[in-house]
Amino acid sequence: MAGLGNTRRQSLAARASTSGISRAPPLSDDPPEQAQRPLPTPPRGPHPGGPSPAPSAAKIVWKRALKQLSSLKLAIAEMAVILGLSAVGTIIEQNKPLEFYVENYPDGPSKVLGFLTYRWIYALELDHIYTASYFLALMALLAASLAACTSTRQWPMVKVARRWRFAQKPERVYANGELVAEALPSADIRDLAALLEKRKYQIFLKEGSLYAFKGLAGKVGPIGVHASMLLCMAGIAYGGLSGFKGTAMVPEGGDFIITQALRPSSPVALPPRGAEDVLHVNSFNVDYREDGSIKQYYSDLSIQDVDGKELTRKTISVNVPLRWKGVTAYQTDWSIAALTLRAAGSPLAPEDGSSFNLPMANLQGQPGVKGQLWGTFVPAETPNQAQGGQPRGVSIVARDFQTVVVYNSRGEFVGVRRPGSGKVIEAEGLQIVVDDLVGSTGLELKVDPGVPFVYAGFAGLMITTIVSYFSHAQIWALQDGSLVHVGGRSNRAIVGFKKEMNEVLDLVPERVP
Structure with a gap:
């Protein structure tokens, strides 16, 4: 039956081509019925038929700015610079005191790499590169590029894909059918619609014309990718400007108010609620391997209020921190x-x-x-200590x-x-x-309110990246007497789309007049 169906469709397609049906140029983004409507008459006014008002200078500048910001080359260059600066931030230790950089990046003949000194590090803000003004400005510029690309390119493509784009003439059906263009004799367009509906297509019928599509998520996916990247960058910027960092070396049995060990990343940072509580070190223990080297060290910590009431308790180790009301305590050192x-x-x-x-x-x-x-x-007893002898x-x-x-x-x-x-x-x-x-436990304290946004952004980025690879398929059909003209195209999975369309067209029943 499949072979008979193919022969039937091919012979009719050849007959249609010899009968004067030609392929029209590809569709524009506007629906065909809109393109065929007569132009509306201009509104009546004091100067009927006069020239339309010229766009304002501000509007022209705005459109040019959006066009420049949406450039792919500009976005790639911005991302390359940001990645390069991020790599520098992983090599040069961040947020250390001046003494650390003076010792590890000295001036004089022992310069790192022959030129890098603490003076350059402080002048270029490489000691806090992720909150440096130029790094945040680059992040803002990349965010503007993503937003401009979304508004000027991605979103209009989604709006066009959602339109009911009926074809009114066979030429238009075949023009749309970049991958599939067939003509079915003795067929009913409603049978085709029923078969496509079983294949999860969205079906729209209007006076003998059919438009069907599926995979609209593939068009929305790139917008989700951009939105996820914007969320990641917003989280990074928010955490960098509103975060706190600090270190503490606390002996067993010691405690301290958390806010005393925290340093703000910027003047706009506000401490979280948990920073007003007290961190108490109950004990510190070390596990050793058989050769005597340290395997892991643990700190039993308690969070207490100012009256000494225990609010929470946890034993932390490397990569197993304590989190409390926005404050995270990591195990990093010991003494x-x-x-x-x-x-x-x-x-x-x-x-x-x-x-x-x-x-x-x-x-x-x-x-x-x-x-x-x-x-x-x-010290020991020293009988001659009064005469100036050395203590024993x-x-x-x-x-x-x-x-x-x-x-x-x-x-x-x-x-x-x-x-x-x-x-x-x-x-x-x-x-x-x-x-x-x-023992004393070495703790690193960190407050980063942007972490939830970064995690959510990366999760959305993984999902929307996969969704953006979904294929978007479109099918047009037109009933012309007992003849049904069919055309279709897909932006991805072309071989699979052709196979699916062949299967559907083979199943369309032949109706006896």
């Missing part, structure tokens, strides 16, 4: 805050022989010290929470002890028992 020990014979020891704490100093960067190292000093005592150093190393006053190695082992080590007349190492 050793103090040493808990018993030291019989030391003037610092309590009379009852109980434990006491000594602060640990960070020795990283000191001469002869490589990597992280913390140390403290336990014990130095204790640690690289992590697993062991401590003990040295005497002459810098000689005495021994190694594991905190909590309860074993005594004697040096300089002191009997020392190391009970514990008190």
Whole structure:
């Protein structure tokens, strides 16, 4: 039957071409029936038949500006510059104090890359590039380009695609049929409409003329892509101007008011509600691998109100932050805050022989010290101290929470002890028992109100990008006696569209006159 249908359609199409039916030029964006209507008469006025008023200078300038902004080359150039600046922002550390850039990007013979110094970084605002005035201006320019392209190109295409574009003559049907142009003898246009409706086409019939389409989402998809990009950029700009950042190194048992550690990104930034609460560090723990290296470190945090009432509690780790009313606390660093020990014979020891704490100093960067190292000093009784003698005592150093190393006053190695082992080590007349190492957690605090908009924009971008690849198919048909002229086209999936149309036309029944 399919072969018979094809032969029937081809013979009739050839007969139609020999009978004087020619292909008209392609349709304009206006519907055919509108293009054929007589021009309306000009309104009556004091000067009938006179020239129409010239557009104002402001309107001309506005149209030219929209045309320039909607240029694809301009949009690509804007995106390239923004991507380049973003890459620079990932290489140069952002929002660090001046001392950091002076140390890592010094002036003089040791310039980074031979030219980059802290002076250039501050002059070009590379230390906060994502909130720099020129970066925000580029974002605004790209947003204007997207909006101009949407209003001048994408939206008019959608409006044209939604119109009921009936063809009034066979020539117009074949002109529209860029991919399919057939003529069916002894057929009824209503049968064709029923078959197309089963294929999920939107059908419109009017006095023997048919217009059908499907896949309008493919026309709307590019608008959604632009809208999603605008939402992403708005979220980035909003978060950059209204955000806060800060860091804190807090020992176990310590706390602080969150707003004290936050620095605004711009003068217009307003702190969130959660910034007025207190962050308390309940404990800090470290997990180690079998080789002794650190596997993960955890901080047990509580959010309290000013009266000390616990509002929420969570154990955080790297990539598992605490979120509270717009404030996010990330686990980023750690340190050793103090040493808990018993030291019989030391003037610092309590009379009852109980434990006491000594602060640990960070020795990283000191001469002869490589990597992280913390140390403290336990004084001993010094009989000749009043005569100006050097105080005696014990130095204790640690690289992590697993062991401590003990040295005497002459810098000689005495021994190694594991905190909590309860074993005594004697040096300089002191009997020392190391009970514990008190850790400090390094927290990075961040307030970014633009994150929900960025996430929503990227989600919309993924969806609308897929939708924009949907094909938009259009079909025209005209009843001419017992003859049905059919034409169709599609902007994508051309092979599939031709196959579908062949199947539909083969199924149109032949009606006996």
